[in-house]
Amino acid sequence: MSTWDWQVFCKETTSGEVASTCFGKGGDITYLDWLLSAWGWTLSVSVLALVVALVFGSLMGILRTTPHRGLVLLGNAWTELFRNIPLLVQIFLWYHVVPALFPILRGVPSFILVVMGLGLFTSARISEQVRAGIQSLAGGQRMAGLAMGFSLPQTYRHVLLPMAYRIIIPPLTSESMNIIKNSSVAFAVSISELTLFALQAQEETSRGIEVYLAVTGLYFISAFAINRAALFIENRVRVPGMIGGGGH
Amino acid sequence: MLALDFAFFTPELISGYIVKGFIFSLQLTLVAMVGGIILGTLLALMRLSGRPWLVMPAAAYVNTMRSIPLVMVILWFFLLIPLVIGKPLGAETSAIITFTLFEAAYYSEIMRAGIQSISRGQVAAGYALGMSYRQTMGLIVLPQAFRNMLPVLLTQTIILFQDTSLVYAIGAYDLLKGFEIAGKNFNRPVETYLVAAVLYFIISFSLSMLVRKLQQRIAIVR
Numbered sequence A: 001m002s003t004w005d006w007q008v009f010c011k012e013t014t015s016g017e018v019a020s021t022c023f024g025k026g027g028d029i030t031y032l033d034w035l036l037s038a039w040g041w042t043l044s045v046s047v048l049a050l051v052v053a054l055v056f057g058s059l060m061g062i063l064r065t066t067p068h069r070g071l072v073l074l075g076n077a078w079t080e081l082f083r084n085i086p087l088l089v090q091i092f093l094w095y096h097v098v099p100a101l102f103p104i105l106r107g108v109p110s111f112i113l114v115v116m117g118l119g120l121f122t123s124a125r126i127s128e129q130v131r132a133g134i135q136s137l138a139g140g141q142r143m144a145g146l147a148m149g150f151s152l153p154q155t156y157r158h159v160l161l162p163m164a165y166r167i168i169i170p171p172l173t174s175e176s177m178n179i180i181k182n183s184s185v186a187f188a189v190s191i192s193e194l195t196l197f198a199l200q201a202q203e204e205t206s207r208g209i210e211v212y213l214a215v216t217g218l219y220f221i222s223a224f225a226i227n228r229a230a231l232f233i234e235n236r237v238r239v240p241g242m243i244g245g246g247g248h
Numbered sequence B: 001m002l003a004l005d006f007a008f009f010t011p012e013l014i015s016g017y018i019v020k021g022f023i024f025s026l027q028l029t030l031v032a033m034v035g036g037i038i039l040g041t042l043l044a045l046m047r048l049s050g051r052p053w054l055v056m057p058a059a060a061y062v063n064t065m066r067s068i069p070l071v072m073v074i075l076w077f078f079l080l081i082p083l084v085i086g087k088p089l090g091a092e093t094s095a096i097i098t099f100t101l102f103e104a105a106y107y108s109e110i111m112r113a114g115i116q117s118i119s120r121g122q123v124a125a126g127y128a129l130g131m132s133y134r135q136t137m138g139l140i141v142l143p144q145a146f147r148n149m150l151p152v153l154l155t156q157t158i159i160l161f162q163d164t165s166l167v168y169a170i171g172a173y174d175l176l177k178g179f180e181i182a183g184k185n186f187n188r189p190v191e192t193y194l195v196a197a198v199l200y201f202i203i204s205f206s207l208s209m210l211v212r213k214l215q216q217r218i219a220i221v222r
Helices: A006-010 A031-063 A069-083 A087-101 A103-107 A110-135 A139-147 A152-167 A169-189 A194-205 A208-236 B011-047 B052-067 B070-085 B091-116 B120-128 B133-170 B175-185 B189-221
Strands: none
Touching (some): A069 B189, A087 B133, A087 B175, A152 A169, A169 A194, A169 B133, B011 B052, B011 B091, B091 B133, B120 B133, B133 B175
């Protein structure tokens, strides 16, 4: 096998010449510039998709625990729909099918479509976790809330959800790390994120191992950062007296 | 609103484009499932062996695989396998090797949980009867762990089936690819992607219903 050549990242993407600072000047970009911007796209897609997933996943998860049959059915149907179609197929649906069926969406940038696709796919998993979190609480909590004169939304807002969300922080953390990994399918609709960078830079430079190592490393770092952030949140919102809670 | 027209979905189209991809997707799923469960069980046994020289490589392998996006793993293997064996390899063969080794990491976590769910007394009983490690594991622990974890193993297999669509990254001809090429050739991408989604949904949904049924039956017996 050939030797390492990390200088490949300092090369300009058009001329192939090595830039002295490793960053491109005056409109030219090096592979390092490209790599960093691709990392930015990966993080943007992931974070925005996570927001979408948390909003829709929470809503659907809550609906599935309400006493209304129709709402439970809606939440269940949503979860089954988005869970049983492969992510890549869902991304293609958002990219090729949704704009064709709804002409209003024709001008929407593909970045937004991918965020919706990845977000709604993940919302199905989050809805499962939110449902499980709420159902893990003792039934008496809901009754106590209602007996205190809270309305059903108030019971959720002040009694059930604050506990349920704390309980499901660990699975939510791994789901957030999964979003970083799953954002890699965005390459299929030409979002210039890490995986697309890996494919194209590998082809252009023939330095596949160096390129893949850098990309893989950035995925590692991103997922690890999310993991640390979640641990920080988990520690901050701990409830004293619960298993894993602070003792004070 | 675009007028959808599914009239071009003739038996010729299905046998010409879809069946070939469908067979490969199924083949990939089954080989990766069987191979992944066998390798995964070995990895789980290594991790539970208590010997650092077995625990550490197994843990490193499982954790590495689980922290890299599957698409990148597919690309890595497609790049590395030819370098290792010294000759180019087809996308399909590369996909089968990749999925088997990748899924082994996920199956191993399931089998590890399954083995740990068996009470220590059972192992002690095996040894007390004079059984060797191999006999205790093979005749007492693994059959029960496998049975307890069967629903989870099958759920992972449904995820695996959905993930096979990611071989798109290296251009292997799977179910999704079949639909995509048909859509391009007949200039009907909207309809073909819709049918692909419906087909994947029907397969995954009915399998997950079956797993749910199985889960109830196993739960009662236990």
